[in-house]
Amino acid sequence: MGELTRRYGLTLAWGMVGLTAFWLVILVALPYLLMFEFSLRPYLTVDKIGGPEDIYTLKNYVTLFSNTIHFGVFLRTIVASAFVTALCLVVCYPMAFFLAKIVNPKDAATLFLLLLIPFWVNEILRSFAWFIILSYQGPLNAALVGIGLIERPIRWLTGGNGVIVGLVYTYLLFMLLPIYNSVQSLDSNQIEAAEDLGAPLWRTHWRVVIPHAKPGIASGCVMVFMLSAGSIIVPSLLGSPGTRWFTEIIQQWFFEGQDWNQGSAYAFLLLILCTGFVMLMMRLLNVRLTDIAK
């Protein structure tokens, strides 16, 4: 506050602090806290609110662990999101390296523009594209039958495969961009030095490029995991009744069950899950939060 007043004067400094407080308190902190408070209360009809049953309880959290179906969905969402994250990393790392270090910078700018095109088109429409491709009588089955690779069409959208494919396609760029940024800041001489000293390709990457790209990798993984685990539209479009997503259950509590307290508890667990993943990545890759969110 001292430096702020010194640089900008009292009025402006207070204005800035006021605006920042409006954001962090009114738009972020209080809503989160209220959601947490909501999740600790039982769902009651209007006449019972304030009565003897209106007490704080962990009942809403216990529901998840006692309901085997919901808990199964929760676990599957975690595993599938982690899988999507790993898949994005494997697919994007070579591309990020190619754009940052192999192709000449002028072409890289053009390629980048091309890469961005699918991502300016809406997220929902991106998953819709895969819905068309993977549908039973869709072009993928037609093509595979046509070239004789399979004999009869495959139902791609039963089971969780459709969701995985859709999530990878939808959130790919959130992995590519941060890794590209961090690889780009690596001095190319270091790579050449490693090669001149006889390091094979994989070791150059393992010992030189990847350690340097860690903040970008952490950032990409955190974003893709969070977006996948929190995705609503992709699982509901490309999933099947047998493979529901955790967000679908939260939605169910809110819109069908009208049990906002229970829904809040589930939403809060999702928040804890994503926060836990951020901390896991920070520990695994030994990076700080300032490196992840840049």
Added chain:
Amino acid sequence: MIDNPLGRVLIRVYVVIFFAYLFVPLVIMGGAALNDTKFPSVYPWVGLTGRWFVDLWNDGRMWTSTRNTVLVALAVVAISLPVGTAAAMVINSLRGRSRSFLYGVMVAPILTPGIVIGISTLLFWNKLDVPAGLHLSTLGQCSFIIAYVMLLVLARLQSFDPGLEEAALDLGASNLQVMRRIVLPYLYPAIGAAGVIAFFQSVENYNITLFTRGTADTLTVYVGSKIRTGITPTMNALALILILLTVMGAVAYEISRRRAERQARQETAEREALELIAQRTGELTA
């Protein structure tokens, strides 16, 4: 950097597959907009038609939701730019522990799933007896979009020379003048970029809007409900229009970028030539 020919071929194959993976779905989705079948698909190809575009044009709900989307996005830009800029200045004046703590709080909304932001916003304002609606969607979206604005502005603010502020103050400028004439103009490029990103983040948003919108539609919510319940190729028509707009934007950007580059090259060449002439003249007269 890659010397062996096999490696080069492999890289090329990988890059081609990568780009095909990105674009083939778009081509199929766009192509289905022109096919005369009730269920959107490119196979079997029945015949070329423009009827899905006519249907889309006559879809009143689509127009209302588009208008809503633009209004919300403009409101989000109007709120998030000043707040995000102020937040960047606040955090830039802090050091040490308080800085890292506040930084953590500020980036938290980016790392939070949209569904959580949507629900918490809905509950909070519901408690204050504010009904759900597009105003809540605006506030909910702002909570994480401000963080993006803050990060972009902060990046530029860090390369700002505070000596300029002091010089202006020493010369008798008021604090407000320093802000308006020195600091903000320096930040304008970052604020401009942040405005574009804020606008499109808002247009793209689905999860927060879904929970806070009340009964109003935005374009993403409308598209989402359409493709979940009554799939028709009009959505493909919409997608094709969006794809074409994006491609046109990209081409225009690329052309202007290349032109600027050529101009810069030309100017450097001219300057070098002039310097050479000046140098030679100097040598001759000496």
